[in-house]
Amino acid sequence: MEANARVELTEEVRQRARIVWDYQHMGQEPRGCDVAVVLGSHDLGVATCAADLYRRGFFPRMVITGANSPSTLARFPRGEAVHYREHVLELGVPDSSVLLEDGATNTGENLRYSRALLAEAGINVGSVMLVCKPYMERRAHATARVLWPEVDTVCASARSGFDDYLGTVGDDRLVMDTMVGDLQRVMEYPARGFCVPQEVPDRVREAYAYLVAAGFDGHLITP
Structure with missing residues (x-):
C-alpha cells in the first residue's frame, strides 16, 4: 500500500483497529496538574x-x-x-x-x-x-x-472514537501505521529500558499481528 494515502479499510481491519485503539486509549479522567x-x-x-x-x-x-x-x-x-x-x-x-x-x-x-x-x-x-x-x-x-x-x-487526549478520529486527521494510512507502531513500542520497548512493562491481552496481540500482516507496517521499528 502507498504510504501517506487514504486507504479503503475493510470492516475486518476496522474491527482490529478498534481493539488496538481501545487498548492504547487509557480513558483517564483529567485532573488538576502542575x-x-x-x-x-x-x-x-x-x-x-x-x-x-x-x-x-x-x-x-x-x-x-x-x-x-x-x-x-x-x-x-x-x-x-x-x-x-x-x-x-x-x-x-x-x-x-x-x-x-x-x-x-x-x-x-x-x-x-x-x-x-x-x-x-x-x-x-x-x-x-x-x-x-x-x-x-x-x-x-x-x-x-x-x-x-x-x-x-x-x-x-481528544474525546473521539476511532472512526471519527480518522475523519479529523484525513489520512487513514498515517493513523493506522502510527497506531500499530505505537503498540509495537509498548510491547518491545520495556526490554530496551524505554518503557515500563504493560499487560497486553491476547486479543490485542492478535489484532496487532492481523494489522501488520494487512500491510500497516510503515511505523514499525526494526530489531
Whole structure:
C-alpha cells in the first residue's frame, strides 16, 4: 500500500483497529496538574485539546514539545512545537503560560527535554498531564514511568472514537501505521529500558499481528 494515502479499510481491519485503539486509549479522567506536557505529532488536534484543558483550569502552564519526524515535516515545516504553540495562542492561551521545546525527535526526548526545561525555569513539578494523540496515551504513560517516575501523571487526549478520529486527521494510512507502531513500542520497548512493562491481552496481540500482516507496517521499528 502507498504510504501517506487514504486507504479503503475493510470492516475486518476496522474491527482490529478498534481493539488496538481501545487498548492504547487509557480513558483517564483529567485532573488538576502542575503542568501539561503537550507531545507534538502530525495531529494538530492535540494542541486544540491542550488549549481546551488549559481554559478549563486543569493546569496553569504547558510545555509544548517536538521537532519533526518524516511524517510531520510536510505538515509542520517549522517544527511540531512551533506550529502547536501558534495554534494554542490563536485559541486564547496566553504566551506567558507556554514553554516551547523544539528539539525532541521521539517520546523519550519529549519527556527528558521538557523536564529539563521546567527545571531550568525553576518550576517545581509534582504532577503532569501528558496531552497526546488518543492512541498514544498508553505509551506516553509507560515512558513517563521510566523517565519521570517521581511525578504523578495523567494522560489526556481528544474525546473521539476511532472512526471519527480518522475523519479529523484525513489520512487513514498515517493513523493506522502510527497506531500499530505505537503498540509495537509498548510491547518491545520495556526490554530496551524505554518503557515500563504493560499487560497486553491476547486479543490485542492478535489484532496487532492481523494489522501488520494487512500491510500497516510503515511505523514499525526494526530489531
